[in-house]
Amino acid sequence: MTMPPFNPSRRQLLAMIGQVAGAAAMYQAMTSLGFAGESGYTGEPDLQGPREGRRVLILGAGIAGMAAAYEMRRAGYEVKILEYQDRQGGRCLTIRGGDRYTEMGGHEIACDFEGDGYLNPGPWRLPVHHRAVMDYCRKLGVPIHPFIIKNNKAFLHSANAFDGRPQRIGHVEKDMRGHVSELLAKSLHQGALDDAVSAEDREKLLEGLRGWGVLDSDFSYSVSDDLGGVRGWDIRPGGGLMADRKPSQPVDLSPLLQSGLWEQLFGFNSYSFEPPMFEPVGGMDRIADAFAREVSDIVQLNARVTRIAQGEDGVTVTYEDGGRGGTVQEESADWCICTIPLSVLVQLDVDCSDAMQKAIAAVPYASAFKVALEFRRRFWEQDEGIYGGISYTDLPLVQIAYPSYGFLSDGPAVVQGAYDTATGGRTFTYSWSTMTPQERIDAALALGRRIHPQYDAEFMSGTSWVWHRVDWSLGCYGQWTEELRDAHYKTLCEIDNRLVLAGEHCSHIPAWLEGSLLSALDAIKRLDQRENA
């Protein structure tokens, strides 16, 4: 690919420096599920408990509902959970070989994985600053191990750049750093930044740029043994009389800029994806299982809530035992904590203020999907040296995530072969969601083999998950905008007589477990204060 030489104007140059130095805001906007924000967790909730016997009814046995139940019961409240599904955990789940799930529309999702690989259809990685999640994992005994969020050996790929050949993340990153350092050094030498940088700082900056960008004595970014030690080698250093080492060749600036691969790197700058990240050993549902061990004796499964009625000093919840159309039953309590996703709740009959009704009706639910593929061998490790991490592409599959467990093992292994959410604003998630389970696998294979040609020879079976075909969430997460938050968020979270809502939709950390936990902890704290007021 030939490109015209790139001669940036001063304005372009400064814009580029801005990009390299501190475009956190932009990175965040461009990142899937990239909601940053330090968690407001302050440790175990300090509840006073009820003055006399008090009954709390919790709707939904996801992480928010189970955490609320666990803490309320410890504080002395009598607690019961009503859950629609025949399992606990809500969106926090894992599917493994042998699992079957009938999605909306009647298609059966089969998982026939033969090895011990699995798909986490929803949550799959935990930042360390999600301190509530980390603390509950510790307290409830959920072992975690590192989740490789950034692997410099994994790929960035664009169908129309570099003849469709994927590039290594580390190469793109180091080449951009080198080129930008070179340009910045050039401007400094030309005095173009004298207004912004003092003479003393200028010398320090030049010195630093030489090391940071691996520039040569002329401040140019070019092949050298030093660069080999940073960027890697075309012929790696060997032993004995093996061939002499040869440093790798950097890619020119213009083709890199034109390729769009640089932008693909920005996702890694999000605070939410700061390494190290972690995952529960054996699957994300280990967290759900740990909460379930604590509260399953007070969970009633297969109970579809249809109505929440409020009186002066209590609530009555109507539900169908056995799911839609089941036997109608009622439960009464002093307080109700409802964690049912708003997309479903808006379709139920809820006694609450008009303002809260409007808030419940205001929030659209984002789409998201995943496809997982099992292969006969770990060709990404064996052929390409990719041990864990994620490759990104501008093809509609968006990303391929390699397992952060089972390294080097023989036999089958599972990659998350396609994943996107509506956060990125791409149209692709809807298209994937329209497909039958078989079509999703076909599409993931047809697209993914452009990045990994081994797909054809090594594929065994696949499975998938489409969040808009899940009847108990009707989507992936509550897609707040700033305007919606201004208009409705506070009302949504306030206690309405005897009812309070919780769940990821009642948090500033949507689509993260931490948001569910913090919303639950805050809701029970306020209920407990109201109880003791």
Added chain:
Amino acid sequence: MTKRRILACIALTLMATGARTQEPPAPAEDTAAAQDTGTLLQRFSDDPDRFTQTDGEALYRTTCQACHMEDGRGDAGAGAHPPLADNPKVASKHFVAGVVMTGYHGMPRFGHQMSDDQVAEVTNYVRSSFGNDHSDPITPDEVADLRAPEDND
């Protein structure tokens, strides 16, 4: 290269792969399967930011079908994707086009990712399919009139 061409190339490569296997006697299904995959990939828009299908059915197949299903009958469990077939609300073209543009409760909006023509096309498709037989199509101009001012970007 535009996105459309990328996907077209992929489709062609797939078909070429199928064709190459024909040199030793051809398993006919391979070519058919490759063509099916090519058709399947057309369900993706050429532009990640906007839907690029132009006719009503193609737009339905890449958006609405996700939730309202192949046959327009939706489905219901804990919550429901309502049917667009046998639904009296579909009698109003303004209602359907409005829902498509601004969303409705949990349903996300599509107005910012579809042109007036596309909204009209998909609305008219829904109102004349799945047993619906409403003979008053909406025009792109009428869709434009329904748009919220901030939607006109």
